[in-house]
Amino acid sequence: MKLGPALVMTPDLEAALAFYRDLLGLALRERFESQLVFDLSGRALHVFACARPAPEAEHGADAASVISFEVEAIEDAMAALAARGVEFLHAQPAWNADAGLAYAAFRAPGGVVHELVERRALRGLTA
Known part of the structure; x- marks a missing residue:
């Protein structure tokens, strides 16, 4: 088994287009009536239309896919995205020593949460 394309569902495709293309800088590959397909480092990110936003959840406490x-450089990326209107759930990057990652969560249109991550040395190993 291998990882397939990433999927996101959101009730507002126009807001998603502005967010993923204009704010995050992803290239739009294809556009359909109920789907957007972005290039994600050579892989596909499919954004599908749905009826309702994601239910309210506490990121990191409630089960979720991210x-x-x-x-x-996570601090630089956060500053650049914040300047373009992206709202982060973390004021500063958090550190997950077990994974060797610094991370910062933010919400996309429809309430879906994503994270920026920066790999950092993990006890002499790299991820």
Whole structure:
């Protein structure tokens, strides 16, 4: 088994288009009536239309799936995205020592949560 394409469902495709293309800078591959397909480092990110936003959840406490976007310098990426209107759930990057990652969560249209991640050395190993 291998990982398939990433999928996101949101009730507002126009807001999703503005968010993923204009704010995050992903290239739009294809556009259909109920789906957008973005390039995600050579893989596909499918954004489908749905009827309702994601239910309210406390990120990190409630079960969820999260798409992470790896960056070289998380503080710089956070500042650039915040300047374009992205609202982060973390004021500063958090550190997960077990995974060797710094991370910062943010909400996309429809209430879906994503994270920026930066790989950092993990006890002499790299992820």
